[in-house]
Amino acid sequence: MDNNARYQNFLKNIYVGINGELYSPEDAKISVFDRGFLFGDSIYEVTYGENGKLIFFEDHIERLYNSARLLNMEIFISKEDIMKQTLQTLKAAQIPDAYVRIILTRGESELSLDPNLSYHNNLITIVKPKPIYSDKLYSHGLHLIISDVLRNDRRSTNPNAKSGNYLNNVMAHQQAKEKKADDAIMVNHEGHITEGTSFNIWCVKNGVIYTPPEKSGLLKGITRQKVIGICREKDFNLKIDNFTPEFILNADEVFITSSTKGLMPVFKLNETTINETAQDRPVMSELQKYYNKIIEIELARDEYCYF
Amino acid sequence: MDNNARYQNFLKNIYVGINGELYSPEDAKISVFDRGFLFGDSIYEVTYGENGKLIFFEDHIERLYNSARLLNMEIFISKEDIMKQTLQTLKAAQIPDAYVRIILTRGESELSLDPNLSYHNNLITIVKPKPIYSDKLYSHGLHLIISDVLRNDRRSTNPNAKSGNYLNNVMAHQQAKEKKADDAIMVNHEGHITEGTSFNIWCVKNGVIYTPPEKSGLLKGITRQKVIGICREKDFNLKIDNFTPEFILNADEVFITSSTKGLMPVFKLNETTINETAQDRPVMSELQKYYNKIIEIELARDEYCYF
Numbered sequence: 001m002d003n004n005a006r007y008q009n010f011l012k013n014i015y016v017g018i019n020g021e022l023y024s025p026e027d028a029k030i031s032v033f034d035r036g037f038l039f040g041d042s043i044y045e046v047t048y049g050e051n052g053k054l055i056f057f058e059d060h061i062e063r064l065y066n067s068a069r070l071l072n073m074e075i076f077i078s079k080e081d082i083m084k085q086t087l088q089t090l091k092a093a094q095i096p097d098a099y100v101r102i103i104l105t106r107g108e109s110e111l112s113l114d115p116n117l118s119y120h121n122n123l124i125t126i127v128k129p130k131p132i133y134s135d136k137l138y139s140h141g142l143h144l145i146i147s148d149v150l151r152n153d154r155r156s157t158n159p160n161a162k163s164g165n166y167l168n169n170v171m172a173h174q175q176a177k178e179k180k181a182d183d184a185i186m187v188n189h190e191g192h193i194t195e196g197t198s199f200n201i202w203c204v205k206n207g208v209i210y211t212p213p214e215k216s217g218l219l220k221g222i223t224r225q226k227v228i229g230i231c232r233e234k235d236f237n238l239k240i241d242n243f244t245p246e247f248i249l250n251a252d253e254v255f256i257t258s259s260t261k262g263l264m265p266v267f268k269l270n271e272t273t274i275n276e277t278a279q280d281r282p283v284m285s286e287l288q289k290y291y292n293k294i295i296e297i298e299l300a301r302d303e304y305c306y307f
Numbered sequence: 308m309d310n311n312a313r314y315q316n317f318l319k320n321i322y323v324g325i326n327g328e329l330y331s332p333e334d335a336k337i338s339v340f341d342r343g344f345l346f347g348d349s350i351y352e353v354t355y356g357e358n359g360k361l362i363f364f365e366d367h368i369e370r371l372y373n374s375a376r377l378l379n380m381e382i383f384i385s386k387e388d389i390m391k392q393t394l395q396t397l398k399a400a401q402i403p404d405a406y407v408r409i410i411l412t413r414g415e416s417e418l419s420l421d422p423n424l425s426y427h428n429n430l431i432t433i434v435k436p437k438p439i440y441s442d443k444l445y446s447h448g449l450h451l452i453i454s455d456v457l458r459n460d461r462r463s464t465n466p467n468a469k470s471g472n473y474l475n476n477v478m479a480h481q482q483a484k485e486k487k488a489d490d491a492i493m494v495n496h497e498g499h500i501t502e503g504t505s506f507n508i509w510c511v512k513n514g515v516i517y518t519p520p521e522k523s524g525l526l527k528g529i530t531r532q533k534v535i536g537i538c539r540e541k542d543f544n545l546k547i548d549n550f551t552p553e554f555i556l557n558a559d560e561v562f563i564t565s566s567t568k569g570l571m572p573v574f575k576l577n578e579t580t581i582n583e584t585a586q587d588r589p590v591m592s593e594l595q596k597y598y599n600k601i602i603e604i605e606l607a608r609d610e611y612c613y614f
Contacts, residue, residue: 003426029336040347119310
């Protein structure tokens with residue numbers, strides 16, 4: 001299927017809300033003067049729902065507000081309205097297992113960098129079926145590369161603000177594809193691993209779990225926070241600390257966390273095979289069990305249901 | 308005037324072309340699935356015309372292609388078509404002294420970072436009256452700050468690709484406004500001055516002209532290239548080399564170059580007054596005369612006329 005056909009196919013099962021109104025995907029458009037379009041001056045969140053129940057909605061909304069805070073972005077609508085509009089699009093879509101993307105821009109303004117010209121936001125909510133990742137990805141794992149596109153520095157464009165400035169990640173992802181890998185992780189200016197293009201990164205060495213700290217320059221993933229919580233509660237040996245490409249290439253286990261993927265193993269990093277079966281990943285397997293329990297509990301909560 | 312009224316006023320004299328079709332500003336919209344909107348995955352150029360004659364059009368188109376090359380962005384339309392569509396919007400606008408913005412995105416794709424899913428571009432051309440900068444700005448000058456928002460590193464998001472990832476600049480600009488200054492210049496990770504939020508920076512010390520090199524992390528401005536040419540042709544003492552905030556704060560003259568502003572003096576940097584009249588800026592004044600001559604010659608060329 002060529003890219004055009006692929007895009008047309010993608011449009012068939014997608015629902016868009018803009019500022020509280022529902023649009024067909026063909027009509028879901030935004031002004032060319034929207035600052036999100038002109039400057040990437042927008043923030044966003046991605047989460048999903050299962051069986052008509054949205055997952056960790058409050059956490060994502062909380063993080064949306066944190067992104068706004070980091071970018072001094074004024075939010076003119078209420079938190080309740082953002083949540084209401086999101087659920088409205090989900091309800092219209094009638095997709096039980098749904099992916100949802102919430103985009104909030106600094107609205108239209110005359111052509112000027114000055115964000116103080118902003119006077120309203122545009123809120124776009126996009127709903128589509130939750131992507132289904134193959135069993136093989138969960139059992140065998142991902143092939144990642146360590147990109148030589150350095151992660152944006154937090155003193156320049158803070159990766160902890162989940163914004164519409166994603167070229168840095170696009171470039172790293174493209175490099176992975178060129179090398180026939182699934183995706184890429186990125187290093188900061190000090191040579192430390194930070195995060196993947198759209199996920200956090202973890203490794204295990206001699207029974208100790210490692211994940212980079214916020215100060216390395218990363219987005220504090222919701223799933224990352226949950227797994228940190230598990231480590232603390234269940235007395236895993238966790239070190240939130242900087243590590244190098246050399247260190248992770250020599251790890252016993254490597255895995256990622258992401259809102260849509262959960263915990264997913266990495267079988268190969270650059271040209272180095274880490275391991276290829278769940279038996280070789282005792283620590284990750286245990287964390288995964290605990291994480292699945294958290295998801296079960298979350299799914300049983302009778303809040304933020306759309307079906 | 309509040310920001311909404313200001314925006315409505317701005318829309319009154321603006322013309323937009325999208326993929327060769329003209330739109331009223333209210334109808335000038337782009338799909339929410341456009342990668343420019345989702346990821347800032349777009350490139351752009353800004354130039355202007357006087358008396359119906361576009362300035363340095365080829366240079367800008369050349370640079371657009373260089374931005375695409377730096378971002379591995381495939382351009383599916385011909386150079387001739389990009390130029391034709393730009394002139395078409397200019398002709399429709401019937402504004403003799405016009406500002407023009409040319410935006411080229413990686414088009415729509417399904418929700419994925421993968422730029423290889425791109426199958427076409429969206430080309431947006433925006434025309435409005437050329438902004439008129441007051442005589443005072445050219446005689447007295449600008450007040451700039453040196454922002455502590457570091458410029459994106461060229462190994463992360465290369466500033467020489469003029470892209471839709473402009474939050475870095477937006478944040479620095481906002482900091483300038485907070486400090487009641489006009490705009491900001493930015494420093495790189497090594498502590499060297501790079502460029503302004505939307506202009507290049509220059510200074511003069513003991514008769515030597517300094518401007519930062521490409522490797523500091525900057526966009527090679529068209530006006531910057533013209534002034535470098537003047538320096539070389541007219542035997543000015545030019546040093547394209549790194550310098551620090553301390554160095555520029557102690558300069559004899561400071562000025563900026565930009566396509567829409569030309570050469571414009573800086574009278575104050577942070578809290579330091581550099582100088583306040585043209586008499587104190589003999590080197591810049593001379594360069595300005597030569598630059599004005601280049602503009603005159605360019606304006607007399609019978610090419611890329613729209614009126």
